[in-house]
Amino acid sequence: MIEDxxxxxxxxxxxxxxxxxxxxxxxxxxxxxTKLCYLEGQVVPWxxxxxxxxxxxWNPLDEKTVMVRPYKTKFSFLNHSEExxxxxxxxxxxxxxxxxxxxxxxxxxxxxxxxxxxxxxxxFNLLDF
Numbered sequence: 001m002i003e004d005x006x007x008x009x010x011x012x013x014x015x016x017x018x019x020x021x022x023x024x025x026x027x028x029x030x031x032x033x034t035k036l037c038y039l040e041g042q043v044v045p046w047x048x049x050x051x052x053x054x055x056x057x058w059n060p061l062d063e064k065t066v067m068v069r070p071y072k073t074k075f076s077f078l079n080h081s082e083e084x085x086x087x088x089x090x091x092x093x094x095x096x097x098x099x100x101x102x103x104x105x106x107x108x109x110x111x112x113x114x115x116x117x118x119x120x121x122x123x124f125n126l127l128d129f
Contacts, residue, residue, distance in 0.1 A: 008037045009074040009095065012107060019079040023106045030101040036086070039093040041069040059093060060114055067093060081108035088114065 005014065011030055017023030030036070039059050049058060049066045057076055058068045075095070078086060086109045087098045101107065 004072065005076070006071055006073040008039075009107075010036050012036070012074060014074065014077050017079055017106055019081065019106065019108070021079075022077050023079045023108075024074055024077040026101045026103050026105050026107060028103050030097045032097050032099050034097045036095040036097065036107075037073075037075070039067065039073075039075060039088075039095070041067040043067050059088065061090070061093070078107055078109045080111045082110055082112075084108045084110040084113075 009024060011026060011028050011034075012024045013027050014022050015025050041057075041059070043061065043065050044067075045064060046060075046066055049056070049068055056068045056070060057072050058066050059075075060066050078095075085098050085101050085105070086095050086107045088094070088109070089096050095109075
């Protein structure tokens with residue numbers, strides 16, 4: 001349920017998306033390079049992620065490790081676009097605005113740029129990206 005989602009992405013709300021299902025939309029203008037959130041969780045090897053829970057919210061960190069969370073955040077509602085306006089930055093792991101985003105605009109990310117080993121892309125059905 002939407003009420004159970006952790007509100008970790010500033011200046012956004014969850015609404016119906018023209019891209020897919022629900023999406024994340026700006027509630028005010030967001031300037032380029034604005035840090036929208038830091039992504040937290042437990043860092044584990046990919047093999048542990050695969051073995052124990054495919055459904056957790058997660059972010060790959062490199063070819064060997066992934067950060068997982070046992071709860072859902074607004075991050076889960078970022079839809080894919082080749083012309084993303086949000087990017088993931090590392091160390092610390094965070095979301096930043098790639099360009100100026102207008103109030104009401106959907107926040108999107110290019111999932112094909114995320115560091116995921118090929119065998120895991122297949123496992124998570126992410127080969128379309």
